[in-house]
Amino acid sequence: MTKPTHPRHHVLSVLVQNRSGVLARVASLFARRGYNIYSLAVAPTDDESLSRITIVVDVETAPLEQVVKQLHKLINVIKISELDPLDSVERELMLLTVKAAAGKRSEILELLGLFEGNVLDVGHDEITVSMDDEPERLDDLENLLMPYGIIDVQRTGRVALPRLEHTRP
Amino acid sequence: MKTNGGAALIKALEMEGVETVFGLPGGAILPVYDPIIESPIRHILVRHEQGAGHMAQGYAQSTGRPGVAIVTSGPAATNIVTPLCDAYMDSIPMVVITGQVAYSAIGTDAFQEADTVGITRGVTKHNELIARAEDIPLLVRQAFHIATTGRPGPVLLDVPKNIVDPNNPDSALDWYWPTDEEVAASLPGYKPTIKGHPRKIKQAAQMIMEAERPVIYAGGGILKARAAEELRELAEMTNTPVVTTLMARGAFPDDHPLCLGMPGMHGNYTAVTSMQQCDLLIALGSRFDDRITGRLDGFAPDAKVIHADIDPAELGKVRVPEVPIVGDARLIIVGIIKELRKLQDRGTELPDITDWRSTVSGWQERYPLTYEQSEPGGLLKPQYVLEQLRERAPEDCIVASGVGQHQMWTSQYWKFRHPYTWINSGGLGTMGFAVPAAIGAKVGRPDRMVWAVDGDGCFQMTAQELVTATTERIPVKVAILNNAYLGMVRQWQEMFYEERYSEVYLSPDLPDYVKWAEAMGCLALRVESPEEVGPAIDKANAVNDRPVVLEFRTDSSEKVFPMVPSGLSNDHVMVDPSQEDPK
Known part of the structure; x- marks a missing residue:
């Protein structure tokens, strides 16, 4: 079961018209109030005229309700749902380059194997790996690789969908 | 039919029923101006783009139809940002068309280029950069639809030059005019709730039936929903006193026995206090602005709240209501009246609120609006000027004001009897609006x-538009209450900054307002003594072939009362010094 990242973190899934400027409109509603967007992922849905924006925002619940109402007022916003981490499935992709001198490479590969990650690229003293999983699992791998010397990390931000019913109603 | 973007844009405005546009041409918008020559649309050439925006607002406020302004790119677009923001704050339907550099030049710091959609994103209900000529008819229809439905507001269309210039192949399109259904289908995320929820309306009626000290708190939404008659019916049916906010002056007649006038920071004692002490606050199209509530934790402490508003984001934004109702104010009022009738038919009686009514009239008698007439030889009292202006104007005269002391005095002393006769900048507080x-x-x-009732400070911000008025033969009348100060700022400095007058003095004689007005083609008179006031106003009222400016020399020490000092609760109304209890 996924644990919430942070008590003030909220995950919003915003369905929008796929038009230029929509992301700026959504982002500026948060910026105007000084709320930091923790992570953001945007991509078209199965219907190419629509995009889904997944926003993780660091804000108290009460002001968030007001922001959500303001988001609803944006003409290009079609639907907003707040995803409770306990009631949704989440994934994030991470690419990570870590120092991997000849003596350390196998340790790193072993760790990577335990996390079911992949090797994307191998250099003389470095290795680039990828992993997609729940964001907290990515944190774990990142922390474990820290002592080897991380050179670069690129994460996509989380994407999420509501959990499905598991029993027939 | 083959056409080009510029011609299509003007034709689209015609199709939307636009009769008048306010604007000023320039480089990027030139191709849009060319077809205006053949169009039946009247174009009013302003002297500054801010003027075009505020004119469109005044037009919209007086007619209920959307105001339209057309200006060029860059500096023209930035000049109209203030009216956009003003219209956004006061929910005024307006469509602004700005020129833009050619699509391919956007982002290159081209001559007169500004990121107009970026700059205006936060001050418009919606805006669009039109990428292709073929989008013009649909986006114009969308703009008018969005500006005029739901909670009204300004919409901006930014039009790159290449898609409107007939010499550019980018401007070619086949004319079409989208149907209502096509417009709705193109806006899947825009579905304003118009009809109030029946269960909520029922709850509201029930609550009204139980209230002992009710007050109707009517806001600008009453006027937007054209609900003045229904408001009156509800008030009379339930015998409930009505306060009309700064944005709602005229929505309920000031001479009606149930009318308490304006509440808020400079509202009259009775309006403020009855809201404070009511047990049911029926908020209709109002938004609990900070100038109304004063210190929030002390506002209307015993009141249950019914809050009806077309914008769901207003419900619970400031005060959490017991009964929130999203929808059009007129339909909601009609619904509440129907429910009340049903309850009456079933034998429920409206509560007896005689005690409450007599408490309220007690306040009205004890604390009417008041001022002291000037001593012989002294400067004019602004309140006296306003009483005279009101008395000598026709009942349905429209009055506009700028922002500051003169605005508050106008709202207080102009007795409004009809909706849509009061035009002012409420939310943004834009000096120079009048x-x-x-x-x-x-x-x-x-x-x-x-x-227009204006202050001397305000007048200096937009006076050049009187040239427009003279040229276009628009015979408006302007009363300048010249107290030689930024009066409201002066009042605060006197009361809260130990009379330390920092940068508020303007001089009564510089500029010479009479000469200035005459230079702009107006009839102009200076009025200095009380006995000159009436005759000067009568003379102004008799002129109908050009604008008139009356400059009234008023007493700079006069302050707006009552007043709830900023940061205090509405229990602390400072009344006129003559009404204070003897200590």
């Missing part, structure tokens, strides 16, 4: 007399 807004109102309602 003159262009009055011009726009007169264009929209040429049958009505239109006065």
